Amino acid sequence: MSPRTRKAPRRTLGFTLPPAMKKALLPSCLAALGLAAWSDVPIPATWRPWLALAEQHARTASQPAPTSDTGPGFTTAPLPLPPAPTEAPRQSVEPATAPAPEDALALSHEHTRRVDHLGRARALKELGDVSGALTEVRRALHDDPADTDALGMAARLARLQGQPETALLAWSRLGNLVPEEAGALIQQARLLVSLGRHAEAVRVGEEAVLRAPEDAEVYQVLGRAHLGSGDLSAAILRFQQAVHLAPEHGYALNNLGFAYLRAGQDSKAAEVLAQAAQLLPHVAYVHNNLGVAWERLGRKEEARAAYATATQLSPRYVQARVNADRMNRIAQADLSLPEPGPREVGLPSSP
Template sequence: MDHLSRAHLLRDWDDLAGALTECRRAIHDAPDDVAALALAAELAGLTGRTDLAVRAHAQLGRLLPLDARPLVRQARLLVSLGRHAEAVSVGEEAVLRNPEYVEAYQVLGRAHLVQGELAKAMLRFEQAVHLHPEHGYALNNLGLTYLRAGEAQKAADVLVRAAELLPHVAYVHNNLGVAYERLGQVEEARAAYAAAMHLSPRYVQARVNADRMRRTAHADMAGARTAREQLLPSQGEAPASR
């Protein structure tokens, strides 16, 4: 039986689990079948079999020693599984295979970032932006890394560019709002948070940030009002003379 053809047919019928089973049978018969492995990796990802997808991409990487793409996909999945050290190792191999492939630097940056290795994450995202200056997601990740490193002005500079390139991505505007807020640019921060909430009304973090700014503003107004009242003369007391 042609298990791979049957797998494609079952996928077309939306029987993803059945298609994956047929793919695995095809791989059992021909372990070096690149087409079967590629389809298995795709189906495993769609059906939540992330570990299986990792193994399929790893095998593709071995069969295609000059291709960085299977390794980048494998590294992304490893990051999603919390296997960050493995993701770094696989990502570095992808960079060696293709130093011009921006996504290899992206996934390396993400792996370092989630581990709190800010300097290493910054370097990788900066390399990604150098290769592709209009890569909005790389700019956003670089901006987020700057924020975590306490470099708000640098974060704002790159996040403005990211928001221009990704005007419909809510979390980019939220990150820009955080950068503006840390710089004390209150109106700009409010506008950025409002844009994030408009794009994604259920985006909790943007709403939390906007609510915090409102509470802070109200508290500041109340404090200022109290201070003014304390400076006014009390009833029956004459104003101070000049």
């Protein structure tokens, strides 16, 4: 039987050649491949394992090198480099703005529907709940900080609640919102005077004069500020201006008489205080001041009558009682000269 027709038993290669032997048999295998490709000469069966080995080696050689780097002798294909980072365009960075200061008047709150906090404040004030009314009006200012009605109400309620700084802030903001009116500044200056902050009251009063030069109340409160700071000449001038604009302004007349007494101008004091007593017959300190003026002028009976009226109008008015007791002792002793001793003078009026 020829080698071509005889069937050789199928065998499976169960061994692995060492690398050195593979390298030695490689030329022979390649020669066998060439011979098989160019002729029809049958290949002996004993060559077939080597031919299969040569074909496998040829296919492996034609493939790209492995990329694994787990062992020595293997080349690793270079990895593509990542693209160079492009520089991001510079952006102008604005400095962070500081948060707005919290509004000292407004009371922060949230609600899902519109609430009339100002209306609630008015209702609570009618019921006598000043604290609750102030809370509601502050909520109204949180919803609308420029509500002039709420600002005025907040100022008045805060003063009733003993919160003068809150009241001052409300009057100041109201004055800024209504620059053509002087009412808020007058109220602010009055509160400053009552707190003894006379220099601030003078500054606010001067601003009020610029807004309302024909308003007697402006000069009245400015005169009180000067009087509190000890500037008698400026106080007298401002009170005179108030009386000139409003001749029947009883409180301005009383304050002018008080300033005259402080300045030692007793005759002028008695004249204007007599007018004030007629205009304000139920105000105790006006009659007490008139009694001091009469006593200084030596008119004892008029002084006793004025002190007695003041004591009747206000039995707890200590200054009037002291003055009345002294004049009674003088009358009982039938002395021609007044008994030496300090004379108490009433405080200037505040309205």
